Amino acid sequence: MHSYQTLENKLHLEQSLPVNENWTAAADFLHLLADYCLREKPETIVECSSGASTLVLSRCCQLNEKGRVYSLENGAEFVQQTRQQLDDFGLADYASVLHAPMKDYLLRNRKFQWYDLTHFYPRGIDLLVIDGPPGVMQKHSRYPALPLLGSHLARQCLIFLDDASRPDERDIVRCWMQEHDEFETEFVDTERGCSVLIRR
Ligand SMILES: C[S@@+](CC[C@H](N)C(=O)[O-])C[C@H]1O[C@@H](n2cnc3c(N)ncnc32)[C@H](O)[C@@H]1O
Numbered sequence: 001m002h003s004y005q006t007l008e009n010k011l012h013l014e015q016s017l018p019v020n021e022n023w024t025a026a027a028d029f030l031h032l033l034a035d036y037c038l039r040e041k042p043e044t045i046v047e048c049s050s051g052a053s054t055l056v057l058s059r060c061c062q063l064n065e066k067g068r069v070y071s072l073e074n075g076a077e078f079v080q081q082t083r084q085q086l087d088d089f090g091l092a093d094y095a096s097v098l099h100a101p102m103k104d105y106l107l108r109n110r111k112f113q114w115y116d117l118t119h120f121y122p123r124g125i126d127l128l129v130i131d132g133p134p135g136v137m138q139k140h141s142r143y144p145a146l147p148l149l150g151s152h153l154a155r156q157c158l159i160f161l162d163d164a165s166r167p168d169e170r171d172i173v174r175c176w177m178q179e180h181d182e183f184e185t186e187f188v189d190t191e192r193g194c195s196v197l198i199r200r
Contacts, residue, residue, distance in 0.1 A: 002028040004052075010034060011059045017052045018085055024052045025131050026191040029162050033129060034060055036158070037067070042126035044154070045069045048115065048145055049132025050082040050097050057129070058086060058094035069095035070122045072115040074102050074133060102133065107147050113137060114144040124154040131162040135169075143172045146180065158198050159183075165193030173197075 004017050004027045011034060018024075030053060037045070037060035045057050050071040061067035073079045079099045086092045100115035114133065130145045142161065163169050164187060173195045177185055180199075188194040 002031045004030075007031055007034060007056065011056065011063070013059060013089070015089060017055060019052060025162055028190040029131075029160075029192065029194055030056045032188060032190065032194060033057060033160060036160075037061070037127070038063065040127075040158075041066050042158075043067050044122055044125050045127045045129070046122055046125045046149065046152070047071045047129035047131065048142070049073060049134075050078055051131075053129060053131055054082050054095055054097065055085060055089055055091060058091040059089070061094040062091060067094070070120075071095060071097045072100045072120070072132075073097055074100055074115060076101075102137075105144055105148065107144055112140075112144045114148060117148060120152075123152055125149065125152050126154050126157055128153065128157065128159045129162075130159065135163065135166060140168055140172055140175075142169065143175060146176045150180070153199070156199060158196065161195040161197070163192045164195035169193070169195065 004019055007027055007030055034056050041064045045067055047053055050073040054069060054071045057069045079097050082097045086095055102113040103116035105112050105114050130142050133141050135141050173185055183197045183199050186196045
């Protein structure tokens with residue numbers, strides 16, 4: 001069963017993952033991330049929004065003895081919280097939580113609020129995990145991820161988009177596929193839906 005507890009067992013974690021019913025990614029989505037990371041051992045991992053997902057991805061890097069997580073987080077309090085949790089789990093060497101407040105961008109003649117990338121440096125991203133910004137912030141909240149991070153992706157890369165059952169995320173994937181025909185997409189029927197994009 002894909003519970004948080006089975007995930008803790010899979011990752012040999014001695015502490016329980018900090019789970020918030022409303023904000024933490026569902027256990028089955030985190031299992032997907034862990035399975036992929038443990039199998040493919042990506043080197044450069046970027047995620048949009050920090051939390052339990054940061055701990056899971058960092059723990060995979062620790063077990064793999066390879067890779068690093070760069071987590072974009074807009075909320076200063078969540079930056080501190082996730083950094084503290086990384087410390088508590090002994091995972092601070094495997095992740096950087098980057099404070100990236102929301103900034104205005106103009107994309108396809110529409111204004112979006114998205115993470116400020118001024119101090120964002122990772123290049124050659126092998127794995128991109130998109131679980132933020134929150135959908136309530138604006139319509140198509142996560143659309144900017146591909147237009148703005150596309151040039152930072154490795155030639156061969158994989159993208160996981162959480163909450164992909166929502167109409168907004170379905171629209172986003174449709175737009176991305178129209179704009180980037182080099183990607184193939186697959187829908188995984190997790191609790192909240194997950195779209196996987198792969199560039200071969
Ligand atoms: C879906 S949550 C992040 C989940 C994260 N990837 C995880 O798996 O734990 C997206 C964003 O919501 C914000 N957030 C997290 N916890 C929150 C809370 N308790 N109240 C309000 N916002 C929160 C943070 O800025 C976070 O980046």
